[in-house]
Amino acid sequence: MVQINKYIIISLLIFFISCTERKQIPFSFVQLCDTQLGTGGYDHSLNSFKMAVKQINKLNHDFVVICGDLVNNPNDSSFSDFKEIMKGFKMPCYTAPGNHDVGNIPNDTSLKYYRKTIGKDYYKFKNKGYSFIVTNTQLWKVNVENESKKHDNWFKKTLKDKSVNDNPVVVIGHYPLYLETFEEKEAYYNLPLTKRKEILNLFKQYNVKAYLTGHTHETVINNYENIQLISGSATSKNFDKSPLGFRVWKVRLDTITHYFEPLQSTIIEKNDLENN
Structure with missing residues (x-):
């Protein structure tokens, strides 16, 4: 009788622990x-970046991700300006590198400069029951000796890590996989087809719910077998003349949805800047 009671108690404890582990606290974050x-x-x-920081700070979000091309020409002055504005966020801000940040064909010099000036170009973090993986998609777009292979090995190892894929996963980068169709030819705005297939197979296998990117300077929304592939509008300039802005993501357990939030204004008065 005592043994049976112990068994029941242990079973109940396991059940309650399991329920507790699956409980996910709703949260929201911003994709810039x-x-x-x-x-x-x-x-x-x-000024548009400053306005975005000011507008986002008024909202109750957990963090911000910036999907690459932090600056147009990477140098001490532009990166310094970027970091100074980014410091204005009242929540954590995670950055991914873009082709303008590390070069269309990255090399040891450009990668070392980015890592020294901005920080890691690929890494992971967690938030309230979700795993986030930040990638350097330029190392997928072109094959950089040593660096691309190292990045690929890290990405696969990270996805396979049970502590990562036990949670829903969101991958963050700069280059979209494709714009219109999965089988489209490689061009400036997408990744090579072979690499595209490899990445999507990994996404399907390891609980990836969404892939967030930039690069297009307009909103591109695709869905591949229930994996959301979203390239957001820019805060600098949209090539399709659409409003500048950012995307807000709402997360509830396995449900992750998004909506567009336009910048309140892209022209900021001098006094407004001085009051930031």
């Missing part, structure tokens, strides 16, 4: 794309 200081006029892109 292509702040790209210097595009559309330096002062314009600078």
Whole structure:
């Protein structure tokens, strides 16, 4: 009788622990794309980024991700301006590198400069029951000796890590996998077809719910076998003349949805800047 009671107690404990582990606290975060200081006029892109920070700070979000092309021309001045504005966020901000940040064909010099000036170009973090993986998609777009293989090995190892894929996973990068169709030819705005197939197979296998990118300077929304593939509008300049802005993501357990939030204004008065 005592043994039976012990068995029941242990079973109940396991059940309650399991339920507790699956409980996920709802949260929201922001996807910013292509702040790209210097595009559309330096002062314009600078002010638009400042407005985005100010607007986002008024909202109750957990964190911000910036999907690459932080600046147009990577140098001490532009990266310094970027970091100074980014410091204004009242919540954590995670950045991914874009082709303008590390070069269309990255090399040891450009990668070392980014890592020294901005920080890691690929890494992971968690938030309230979700896993986030930040990638350097330029190492997928082109084969950089040693670096691309190292990045690929890290990405696969990270996805296979049970502590990561036990949670729903969101991958963050700069380059979209494709724009219109899965089988489309490789061009400037997408990844090579072979690499595209490899990545999507990994996404399907390891609980990836969404892949967030930039690069397109317009909103591109695709869905591949229930995996959301979203390239967001820029805060610097949209090539399709659409409003500048950012995407807000709402997360509830296995449900992750998003909506567009336009910038309140892309022209900021001098007094408004001085009050930030």
